[in-house]
Ligand code: FES
């Protein structure tokens with residue numbers, strides 16, 4: 001699992017790296033508060049078909065969800081050899097399993113006899129893959145995908161269509177992320193090239209140590225990008241979240257840091273107010289969290305619920321049709337659960353966040369989506385220059401699918 005080695009040097013003191021990262025981010029946030037929020041060059045109109053277009057949806061299904069590397073889970077979700085999870089939100093039903101050799105692999109959840117599902121569940125499912133027995137005729141597969149048993153084996157002699165092990169998908173494990181390309185004919189994943197500089201921002205989170213605490217599903221009656229947009233700007237804090245986030249964080253202030261198609265966007269807390277008047281050398285130490293966006297659909301948020309009690313939240317958004325979003329949401333104890341109190345605080349972080357996201361963010365996303373359907377055919381929504389993270393996401397998706405954002 002130690003795929004982080006050689007990234008920033010072995011034996012890093014990651015807590016120290018995290019503290020240095022945090023200090024740099026705080027400095028950026030304070031500088032931003034003294035000047036103005038990070039801005040894109042200009043407002044960006046998006047034609048309504050960006051969200052409601054069927055052909056666009058098909059292009060995203062194919063070029064984004066079947067062919068981009070996607071986060072299937074974190075390393076800790078299949079910590080032990082012989083454990084597995086299901087990953088079926090991108091399209092095909094996929095088993096992600098850790099073999100006896102410790103390696104994580106992804107396979108189509110499809111028996112190589114006549115195609116039945118080996119695991120007849122849906123994500124989120126986790127369990128054992130030590131022996132996967134097909135419910136149809138009882139072919140037996142190992143956690144490394146090898147065919148180990150065929151009742152009536154003599155019926156399959158003289159069959160020359162190749163071995164009948166499970167069909168493996170491109171996958172890799174890096175920095176605690178298990179990345180999968182949901183296309184068995186797709187290219188292998190080069191995680192270092194895929195993450196590039198973003199690895200420098202992700203590595204200090206030590207995702208390879210994260211221990212899962214609670215998982216669930218949130219849904220929105222909207223296009224997946226409408227739901228995703230709600231994670232990338234703080235322009236809505238004072239209104240939509242006036243009784244929650246707006247009590248702790250500035251409205252309409254963000255530091256936006258792009259890393260290729262990925263980014264980190266952070267929203268300063270009111271704790272920074274006191275720093276505005278102080279010399280930098282007198283600043284008390286604060287932990288700065290942030291929204292880490294992994295192109296195309298994953299948001300990783302690292303933060304604290306109480307002093308020295310941190311959590312990592314992972315949101316993975318998928319389309320379930322053009323107008324429905326499924327968000328797989330999971331909360332982890334970043335460096336393992338340290339106490340019952342810590343575990344309870346992670347559960348509380350899950351419940352509180354799920355409630356806000358579902359009843360506030362996804363509520364307005366659903367309303368916006370419904371309204372766009374009946375809006376005039378040439379209607380555009382508009383992203384303000386003060387929402388730079390959203391510009392980046394939409395431009396990069398448009399680039400991958402080869403479709404314009406305006407004048408459609
Ligand atoms: S389809 Fe799986 S054993 Fe026949």
Ligand SMILES: [Fe+2]
Pocket residue numbers: 230231236240241361
């Ligand atoms: Fe929000």
